[in-house]
Amino acid sequence: MSRRVPRIVMKFGGTSVADLDRIRAVAARVKQQVDAGAEVAVVVSAMSGVTNQLVGYCQSLSPLHDAREYDAVVATGEQVTSGLLAIALQGLGVDARSWHGWQIPIRTDDAHGKARIEGIAGETLIEQMQAGIVPVVAGFQGVGPDNRVTTLGRGGSDTSAVAIAAAVRADRCDIYTDVDGIYTTDPRIVAKARKLDKIAYEEMLELASVGAKVLQTRSVELAMKERVRVQVLSSFTDGGAPEEGSLPGSLVVDEDEIVEKELVAGIAYSRDEAKISVRHVPDRPGIAAAIFGPLTAANVNVDMIVQSTGADGLTNMTFTVGKADFARAKQVLEDARDEIQYGELQTDSDVVKISVVGIGMRSHAGVAATMFRTLSERSINIQVISTSEIKVSVLVASEYTELAVRALHAAYGLDAA
Amino acid sequence: MSRRVPRIVMKFGGTSVADLDRIRAVAARVKQQVDAGAEVAVVVSAMSGVTNQLVGYCQSLSPLHDAREYDAVVATGEQVTSGLLAIALQGLGVDARSWHGWQIPIRTDDAHGKARIEGIAGETLIEQMQAGIVPVVAGFQGVGPDNRVTTLGRGGSDTSAVAIAAAVRADRCDIYTDVDGIYTTDPRIVAKARKLDKIAYEEMLELASVGAKVLQTRSVELAMKERVRVQVLSSFTDGGAPEEGSLPGSLVVDEDEIVEKELVAGIAYSRDEAKISVRHVPDRPGIAAAIFGPLTAANVNVDMIVQSTGADGLTNMTFTVGKADFARAKQVLEDARDEIQYGELQTDSDVVKISVVGIGMRSHAGVAATMFRTLSERSINIQVISTSEIKVSVLVASEYTELAVRALHAAYGLDAA
Structure with missing residues (x-):
């Protein structure tokens, strides 16, 4: 029986390549895949600590540094790792070469410091892989329209890996973390x-955006768009070369690939929330615009929103913002007090958002009801509720975080035996 | 009176950019030149210690590492410095941007680790300088015919600076060291x-090649070929913006620019010498070829050569090699004993080569005679002599190094008042 050679992109984060011994261990792991017959490309981050040091240099010289120069400086960390891993692979008898973003090229837009990948020419990499040469690609970087080095933002190497996997039409993108x-x-x-x-x-997108920080959100969006199968696994456990039958990590895939869909995939929480109530506002058309317009103009992202109307013709608008935007949001609303004509501003940053996520809830009612009943049984007061097609989120006082997460985990039958 | 704007390339070595404070000091020095009205381009080395660390990584992973990967890794040091200096300059209000070798591009051959510059497109840099933007070029690196990063060998940033100066037709290349x-x-x-x-x-070439290690030899050869005026000066003394009338350093120029030519410019010495005497060889045609052929084949560079013939039809061939080649040279000659038919091999690595250098000696006799007399007066025995148009070199026992150099320095009237 003839079977197509599997093509795999392996990505290693900063702790996985933190020193020369770990780089040697990564090389051995790549060699396992090559020896098992796969066509392999590798994407690497900078050795852990290096990026922070380089960022520190830039900030120390000028807090308002030129993002183009920041990129030129910071991108070197991944270039070092890619060259060193290529040397380590060659030392094990594996043919390999390093690739910088501009050499492939990985074309991005010109948003230095947080550039987006616009296209990758995958042909050369495919030729190399088919010739048995392992491309070792510097992650996190690309080249902009002005031929200058760009970086993709923190965690960007995940996105590099998924984009490379799409460009070479890989069967799987393995993210070692x-x-x-x-x-x-x-x-x-x-x-x-x-x-x-x-x-x-x-599900992964909802879990990532509500606080499970395993993969950069943009890398998951890209994987979904390009239908790249992403496997998350540890570089510190020796599982041998991962085989698809018995995956050692977690595979992020299209829902069609998931035969037994669980009602709920996971429970996430985010402490990065602050609650603002604009109280006693005359209930007239356009009141939402009057409140949220200035916030949007000030670049404040508003998350959960609930409006409650009283009998006296006055209404309350309650919503959450990220903790980093909290002070700015308050200032904006105080400045707009005359315009909005509210009675009182109540704020609370001692809150947590807890979310129940699962594609199964598209076809099953009752998920939200279970959540509300479970929290009620523990006397946990729900302050704000928001829902999407595959998620129910509630805002509660942060002191209940652990209690609520544990109770919900058990209530949805997620506890391990 | 209209005066053309001077155009200057400033090069800063590793100790000059060793940390952020020194990078700030370099930025201030560049700003002085810009404020004085010059068009300036800068070439930088890696922060001192960085290159050694990166080289150490490569060697530790594999002593026989791929030179192309070595170059990709090691060249990052200069990229970091160029970005950081651009940020520091911008912080002082000086418009600046970093340039990597591949961006300009600085085209080299494919001799990774010791590549030679083949061409630099200077037009873009000239446009930038004329627009008041200081290009900050990563030294030591270029891009090879295969679009991979190359490096020019240790000290190569001097060569980068001279090559950039030639490409932008600079009035002067200032090497800060x-x-x-x-x-x-x-x-x-x-x-x-x-x-x-x-x-x-x-003169500079002779002084550099015999042991005065201020400038990389290749950079001086290139400066001579391209007629680039090179000024060597310290980055640790505050001389203000150097003006040509009162140069704070030393200017390396065409001899036509030197009005009062000294008979002797300087006295150099090199301890990197070892002497080999092939004694009692039948004096027949082809004997030199029989001795030096195998040495050349073994990549041993022979420096000074003297042949002395006795009355018995036997001859002695004495010559020097670099200390690094000494053991290999001895082995080659022992292996070729039957072919050469010599009686005895005498070797001595306890020797020093002392050279008197000066373009003035082209038109003045007596320089060599003064040297021999001076050494004779101190009872210093001369073992080998070699001469060129502007140099006389002698080999003496290394214990006489200081005595000989001091005596010659005085004899040619070089002592400071």
């Missing part, structure tokens, strides 16, 4: 958290 | 050594 997969919730809070063998892109 | 100029001899040996205001390319 310091956790061994995606869990049903934070294992530091729930000892019975379970590793998920498979999770849908949409 | 940790010494304040070229001296008549090593000031550590002769307290009365004098700084030379001007020195001819040819």
Whole structure:
């Protein structure tokens, strides 16, 4: 039986290549895949600590540094790792060469410091892989329209890896990190958290954006758009060359690939929330625009929103913003007091957003009801509710974080046996 | 009176950009030139210690590392400095941008690790300088015919600077280093050594190649070929913006620019010599070829050569090689004993080559005679002599190094008042 050679992109983060010994270990892991017959390309981050040092240099010289120069400086960290890993691979007898963003090229827009990939010419990399040469690509970087080096923002190497995987039409993109997969919730809070063998892109996006920081959000969006199968796994456990039958990590895939869809995939929480209530506002048309217009103009992202109307013709508008925007949001609203004509501003940053996520809830009612009942049984007061097609989120006082997450994890049957 | 704007390339070595404070000081020095009305381009080395660290990484992973990967890794040091200096300049209100070798481009051959510059497109840099933007060029690097990063060998940033100066048709290339100029001899040996205001390319080449390590030899050859005026000066003394009338350093120029040619410009010495005597060889045609052929084949560079013939039909061939080649040279000659048919091999690595250099000796006899008499008066035995148009070199026992250099420095009237 003839079987096509599998083509895999392997990405290693900063802790996985933190020193020469770990770079040697990464080389051995890549060699396992090559020896198993795969066509392999590798994407690497900078050795851990290097990027922070370079960023520190730039900030120390000028807090308002030129983002183009910042990129030119910071991108060198990944170039060093790619060259060193190529040398380590050659030392093991694996043919390899390093690639910088401009050499492939990985074309991006000109948003230095947070550039977006616009296109990757995959042909040369495919030729190299087919010839048995492992391309070792410097992650996190590309080249802009002005032929200058760009970087993709923190965590951007994940996005580099997914984009390379799409460009070379890889069967899988393996993201090696310091956790061994995606869990049903934070294992530091729930000892019975379970590793998920498979999770849908949409679920991963919701989990990432509400606080599970395993993959850069943009990399998941790109994987979903390009239908790249992403496997998250640890570079610190020796699972041997991962085989698809028994995946050691978690596979992020299209939901069609998930045969037994769980009702709920996971419970996430985010402490990066602050609540603002604009109280006693005359209930007239256009009141939402009057409140949220100035916030948008000030670049404040508003997340959950709830409006409650009283009998006296006055209404209350309650919403959440990120903690980093909290002070600015308050200032904007105080400045706009005369225009909005509210009675009182109430704020609270001692809150947490807890979310239940699962593609299964598209076809099953009752998920939200279970959530509300579970929290009610623990006497946890729900301050704000928001829902999407595959997610229910509630805002509660932060002191209940662990209690609420554990209770919900058990209520949806997610606890490990 | 209208005067053309001067155009200057400033090059800063590793100790000059060793940390952020020194990079700020370099930025201030560049700003002085800009404020004085010059068009300026800058070439920088890596922060001192960085290149050694990166080289150490490569060697630790594989002593026989791929030179192309070595170049990709090691060239990042200069990229960091160029970006940081551009940021520091912008912080002082000086418009600036960094340039990597591939962006200009600085085209080189494919001899990775010791590449030679083949061409630099200077037009874009000239446009930038004329627009008041200071190009900050990463030294030591270029891009090879295969579009991969190359490096020029240790000290290569000097060559980068001279090549950039030629490409932008600069009036001067200022090399900032940790010494304040070229001296008549090593000031550590002769307290009365004098700084030379001007020195001819040819003299500088002889001084560099016999042990005065201020400028990379290749950079001087290139300066001579392209007629680039090179000024060597210290980045650690505040001389203000150097003006040509009162040059704070030493200017390396065409000899036509040197009005009062000194008979002798300087006294150099090199301890990197070892002497080999092939004794009692039948004096027949082809004997030189029989001895030096195998040495050339083994990549051994032979320097001084003297042949002395006895009355018995036997001859002695004495010559010097670099200390690094000494063991190999001995082995080659022992292997070729039957072919050469010599009686005895005598070797001595406890020797020093002392050279008197000066373009003035082209038109003046007696320089060599003064040297021999001076050494004879100190009872210093001359083992080998070699001469060129502007140089006389002798090999003596290394214990006489300081005595010989001091005596010659005085004999040619070079002592400072």
